[in-house]
């Protein structure tokens with residue numbers, strides 16, 4: 001692995017309530033790989049980076065919005081691998097760049113802005129050929145690493161999870177991370193996704209595209225809080241409480257919703273007595289910068 005994984009820990013979350021319910025809950029701290037780069041994104045990039053190297057390409061081209069964790073992760077990974085990175089950003093160039101985009105540039109990413117109409121068709125071969133002649137020697141990574149190679153990289157996460165774990169939970173965006181977990185799962189493990197977008201109806205098809213694994217998955221589908229990057233006071237209150245009681249910082253786009261969902265499901269009796277749950281802390285804390293000051297206590 002290109003990046004340092006030695007800081008990753010498995011932290012136990014314990015309180016009287018969980019003890020009474022006879023549920024073990026732990027958090028795989030992929031966020032500890034880097035303070036602002038999402039851990040799961042680096043795993044998803046693993047095989048792309050290897051290919052850039054074996055094919056002697058110059059670097060990676062990828063896509064994302066102004067607050068995209070995937071763009072920062074790509075910029076960072078390419079920087080430490082010694083590759084170039086190019087990011088196509090959704091929407092016209094803003095008068096004031098988001099902190100995410102500034103970080104991308106600090107990591108050496110070259111940014112180009114696509115109108116929303118162009119962004120819609122960014123995956124068309126003709127569009128790419130027209131727009132990207134300058135980048136012939138680059139590997140194209142789809143937005144969010146949404147590709148079987150991304151899932152194969154995410155499957156490496158399973159090696160870090162205790163084999164006695166019965167349930168593995170992750171926030172679900174493109175479904176690439178959960179596809180990797182399914183590919184790497186042990187027979188007795190339940191893999192649970194918490195979608196952070198509202199009304200995702202194509203998760204099964206996505207997973208079929210991403211992996212040949214037929215391991216069963218489950219969804220906790222009521223924790224999107226109104227949609228992608230939407231938030232409520234209840235969610236922010238929960239995140240503050242999680243921090244106060246267990247010292248765990250989460251982000252409001254992914255991991256906050258995932259942890260909220262897991263705690264709520266525990267309360268509703270979703271997990272049988274004796275369950276040994278591992279939640280993936282995928283990182284993403286950099287996304288909190290788009291929150292107004294004062295709402296989070298950390």
Ligand SMILES: *Cc1c(COP(=O)(O)O)cnc(C)c1O
Pocket residue numbers: 038040041069070144171172173174175176177178254255282283284285
């Ligand atoms: C991108 C991201 C996810 C979602 O992963 P997918 O593979 O797109 O489903 C979860 N958590 C964080 C912090 C992310 O940045």
